[in-house]
Amino acid sequence: MPTSLSFDLRVRVLAAVAQGLSHRAAGERFRVSAASVSRWRALERERGEARARPTGGDRRSGRIEAHKDTILAALEATPDIAIEELRGALQGKGLVFGYGTIRRFFARHAITRKKRPRTPANRIGRTSGSAARPGSRSSSILISSSSMRPGPRPAWPERTVVAAAANDCASASLTATGKRQLSSPA
Numbered sequence: 001m002p003t004s005l006s007f008d009l010r011v012r013v014l015a016a017v018a019q020g021l022s023h024r025a026a027g028e029r030f031r032v033s034a035a036s037v038s039r040w041r042a043l044e045r046e047r048g049e050a051r052a053r054p055t056g057g058d059r060r061s062g063r064i065e066a067h068k069d070t071i072l073a074a075l076e077a078t079p080d081i082a083i084e085e086l087r088g089a090l091q092g093k094g095l096v097f098g099y100g101t102i103r104r105f106f107a108r109h110a111i112t113r114k115k116r117p118r119t120p121a122n123r124i125g126r127t128s129g130s131a132a133r134p135g136s137r138s139s140s141i142l143i144s145s146s147s148m149r150p151g152p153r154p155a156w157p158e159r160t161v162v163a164a165a166a167n168d169c170a171s172a173s174l175t176a177t178g179k180r181q182l183s184s185p186a
Contacts, residue, residue, distance in 0.1 A: 068109075070090070
């Protein structure tokens with residue numbers, strides 16, 4: 001994030017302009033833009049000095065904080081009021097705030113807008129949420145996905161066929177009738 005140039009530099013640039021240098025010449029001499037010199041001159045004329053304004057931080061929440069009592073009274077009168085309904089009620093009193101402004105106000109004052117009471121914990125699984133609704137996307141079980149690597153193929157069918165064939169050759173031979181005859185070790 002860019003930072004503002006020092007107040008000392010601003011004072012030196014404006015002193016050079018006061019001595020007769022043009023904005024462009026003063027900007028080249030102190031390696032700043034002519035537009036910055038013009039802005040600093042305007043600030044000096046308006047406010048008496050060319051000091052930079054403070055940067056960062058919250059500078060607008062004071063507007064809604066001034067009406068804290070009105071908002072809390074509306075919440076107390078109707079505890080389960082939705083944010084949009086609260087905005088309408090405040091608008092009726094001449095106070096206009098955005099949805100996000102009210103959300104941040106609630107976050108600062110630890111006010112929650114949960115309308116449904118909490119359900120008791122369940123040992124088996126979730127009792128609320130999107131997984132409990134039939135037909136929701138999270139209620140269906142995904143078996144595979146294109147982003148998933150396929151697992152190893154089961155090796156047991158191949159091994160048992162090969163192992164059985166090896167065992168048949170080593171330990172038994174077929175008779176003319178197709179029955180197995182065990183061979184004796186020699």
